[in-house]
Amino acid sequence: MLAYVFSHRPAPGAGVDRYEAALREFHERLAAAGVSGFIGSMTYRVRDAYSDWYLLADSAALDRLNEAAVSGSRETPHNLAARMAVDGVGKLLSLVAGEPDAAAGCEIRFAKPPGMAYADLYASLAPVTAARGAGLWRRMMVLGPPPEFCLTAPNPIELPAEMRPEVITRTRI
Numbered sequence: 001m002l003a004y005v006f007s008h009r010p011a012p013g014a015g016v017d018r019y020e021a022a023l024r025e026f027h028e029r030l031a032a033a034g035v036s037g038f039i040g041s042m043t044y045r046v047r048d049a050y051s052d053w054y055l056l057a058d059s060a061a062l063d064r065l066n067e068a069a070v071s072g073s074r075e076t077p078h079n080l081a082a083r084m085a086v087d088g089v090g091k092l093l094s095l096v097a098g099e100p101d102a103a104a105g106c107e108i109r110f111a112k113p114p115g116m117a118y119a120d121l122y123a124s125l126a127p128v129t130a131a132r133g134a135g136l137w138r139r140m141m142v143l144g145p146p147p148e149f150c151l152t153a154p155n156p157i158e159l160p161a162e163m164r165p166e167v168i169t170r171t172r173i
Helices: 016-031 060-069 072-083 118-129
Strands: 002-010 038-046 049-056 085-098 106-110 135-139 149-153 166-172
Touching: 002 060, 016 038, 016 049, 016 060, 016 072, 038 060, 049 060, 060 072, 072 085, 085 118, 118 135, 118 149
Parallel strands: none
Antiparallel strands: 002 049, 002 085, 038 049, 038 166, 085 135, 106 149, 106 166, 135 149
């Protein structure tokens, strides 16, 4: 499973209520579009910004989602939200372990310690990702800003300091 994650914030003067309403309408219409390989989407408020998570079965679905997002009944709500947004940046993540949970209220963003093998990192996080609602996501092909990993979980999880973890609280809108 993949996640295209698009982070953005409302432009000055956009108004939070109006911005969130535009985002909700866009995601509702996208859900009704029946895009092959598109599993679903959700928006989270993260500090003073927003993060849209688009879950995809595979990379081919990204092309279909990209086309569907700006056409048909989605074109107007997409354009409305896009005109109110600034500082947009996207990244592509791959689910490495665990499962996605839309209700997960935390993101723990972190880096793999230098010199640690990926297999060792995954093994060290296996007890965490075995817990219901925890998902370990890895940035793909350096597409998007660092850090490389994101652990989504219902509650904060303490990781070793060498991973430079940053715990982010998020609220689904």
